[in-house]
Amino acid sequence: MQNLKHAVSGLHGSLRGPSDKSITHRALILGALAQGITEIKSPLTSADITSTMNALRPLGVNFIQRDDTILVDSPGMQNFKRPQNLVLDMGNSGTSTRLLAGVFAGLNLPVTFIGDASLSTRPMQRIITPLSALGAKFKSNDGHLPLTMIHGINAQPINFALPIGSAQVKNAVLLAGLVARVTTTITDKFKTRDHTEQMLPDFGIQLVHTGMTFKITGNQILRPSKIEVPADISAAAFWMVAGTIVPNSVINLEKVNINKTRAGIIDVLTRMNAHIELQKLTAAEPMANVKVITELGLKATTIESIEVPTLIDELPIIALAATQAKGQTIISGAEELAVKETNRITAVTTELQKLGADISATPDGFIINGPSKLSVKRATLLNGHGDHRIAMMLSVAALITEGDVTLVDPDSVGISYPTFFKDLEHLMH
Numbered sequence: 454m455q456n457l458k459h460a461v462s463g464l465h466g467s468l469r470g471p472s473d474k475s476i477t478h479r480a481l482i483l484g485a486l487a488q489g490i491t492e493i494k495s496p497l498t499s500a501d502i503t504s505t506m507n508a509l510r511p512l513g514v515n516f517i518q519r520d521d522t523i524l525v526d527s528p529g530m531q532n533f534k535r536p537q538n539l540v541l542d543m544g545n546s547g548t549s550t551r552l553l554a555g556v557f558a559g560l561n562l563p564v565t566f567i568g569d570a571s572l573s574t575r576p577m578q579r580i581i582t583p584l585s586a587l588g589a590k591f592k593s594n595d596g597h598l599p600l601t602m603i604h605g606i607n608a609q610p611i612n613f614a615l616p617i618g619s620a621q622v623k624n625a626v627l628l629a630g631l632v633a634r635v636t637t638t639i640t641d642k643f644k645t646r647d648h649t650e651q652m653l654p655d656f657g658i659q660l661v662h663t664g665m666t667f668k669i670t671g672n673q674i675l676r677p678s679k680i681e682v683p684a685d686i687s688a689a690a691f692w693m694v695a696g697t698i699v700p701n702s703v704i705n706l707e708k709v710n711i712n713k714t715r716a717g718i719i720d721v722l723t724r725m726n727a728h729i730e731l732q733k734l735t736a737a738e739p740m741a742n743v744k745v746i747t748e749l750g751l752k753a754t755t756i757e758s759i760e761v762p763t764l765i766d767e768l769p770i771i772a773l774a775a776t777q778a779k780g781q782t783i784i785s786g787a788e789e790l791a792v793k794e795t796n797r798i799t800a801v802t803t804e805l806q807k808l809g810a811d812i813s814a815t816p817d818g819f820i821i822n823g824p825s826k827l828s829v830k831r832a833t834l835l836n837g838h839g840d841h842r843i844a845m846m847l848s849v850a851a852l853i854t855e856g857d858v859t860l861v862d863p864d865s866v867g868i869s870y871p872t873f874f875k876d877l878e879h880l881m882h
């Protein structure tokens with residue numbers, strides 16, 4: 454339980470938030486595939502990242518933590534140990550499960566994936582179907598965990614057109630092909646996050662891009678690399694919205710990743726009239742210092758399917774911003790939100806309605822009328838539904854809510870942002 458009743462007189466200060474979760478998963482996995490020592494500077498350390506590391510250790514990969522660096526010391530994919538009857542607990546992490554299913558399918562190393570109650574409800578058919586089409590064989594609980602891969606892929610070459618806007622599905626196939634060392638061509642018309650594609654050349658892997666398609670020629674071997682992980686825009690998003698809607702705030706967010714496949718929230722908040730300034734920095738992935746100043750004259754906007762992959766994890770906090778904007782915000786094409794750590798469409802709607810927001814759920818998003826004054830008449834329990842992004846959104850909502858609200862499950866923030874409440878304290882003082 455975390456009481457969220459605060460007397461807030463603005464949020465102030467600078468913050469280098471947690472490092473990017475997607476980039477850290479990928480750096481750990483590619484580092485494990487390469488023989489030698491890969492250095493990952495400023496990785497995220499969180500429960501989901503622990504799931505990825507725990508799954509790679511049985512292959513003979515060591516992770517050495519030194520200050521703000523993880524050294525990935527690996528025998529390389531050609532020399533991985535091949536333990537029998539491997540059962541891997543992926544905790545709460547969809548990314549770990551789907552990306553590593555691709556790795557194990559490429560290795561042709563049988564494995565069973567299990568996970569927590571939330572992960573066990575999430576759809577895995579989306580990776581079973583394409584990997585099975587490449588010759589892999591799976592047993593699952595009707596498309597859910599426990600998921601057993603009986604044998605890996607054998608098709609070559611691989612030609613895959615991504616059928617849904619999921620980077621995790623794209624990466625399952627990409628990694629299967631890379632590890633099996635077969636020529637792999639992938640078309641991503643949804644423009645899902647491209648961190649793996651950006652990072653592969655650093656590991657010595659050549660890609661050829663043609664429009665929405667990229668090709669990785671077979672038989673390439675990864676070499677170890679040095680990767681620096683920027684701050685996660687999906688975490689910074691909470692402060693971008695908090696700094697906008699809490700009166701008298703000025704927040705500086707340092708070294709935030711603004712890769713264009715991820716930065717949709719900046720476009721959306723700017724359309725809504727928020728005051729966001731970017732100071733661009735030079736880095737492997739585009740990065741900026743982001744300054745946010747309160748703006749109480751927000752206006753409604755429309756978000757459609759084309760923009761959704763660039764801000765999918767930010768939609769709960771964007772929905773909160775929309776409750777404070779004048780007019781009707783319509784968010785559509787976001788049906789994927791229903792299959793995240795919880796059904797984020799119903800969770801966001803139910804919890805924000807408790808605070809008096811005018812929000813309704815649709816099958817693929819939300820309709821939100823604003824602005825609404827958020828308040829509760831009596832002490833109210835808010836439920837993060839075990840989902841880190843819902844818990845953090847509600848904690849920001851509480852900053853502008855009149856009355857006494859308590860979050861029943863604050864610990865979920867540890868999935869992606871273990872220092873969230875500490876950083877909130879820092880910005881309040």
Ligand SMILES: O=C(O)C1=C[C@@H](OP(=O)(O)O)[C@@H](O)[C@H](O)C1
Nearest residue numbers: 475548618619620621622765766
């Ligand atoms: O590839 C990734 O690192 C992720 C992709 C997205 O999921 P989908 O690929 O299922 O959309 C996102 O929601 C998740 O937090 C991380």
Ligand SMILES: C=C(OP(=O)(O)O)C(=O)O
Nearest residue numbers: 545546547548549766793
């Ligand atoms: C959906 C998320 O992660 P994953 O799919 O890796 O569990 C998230 O972090 O919001």
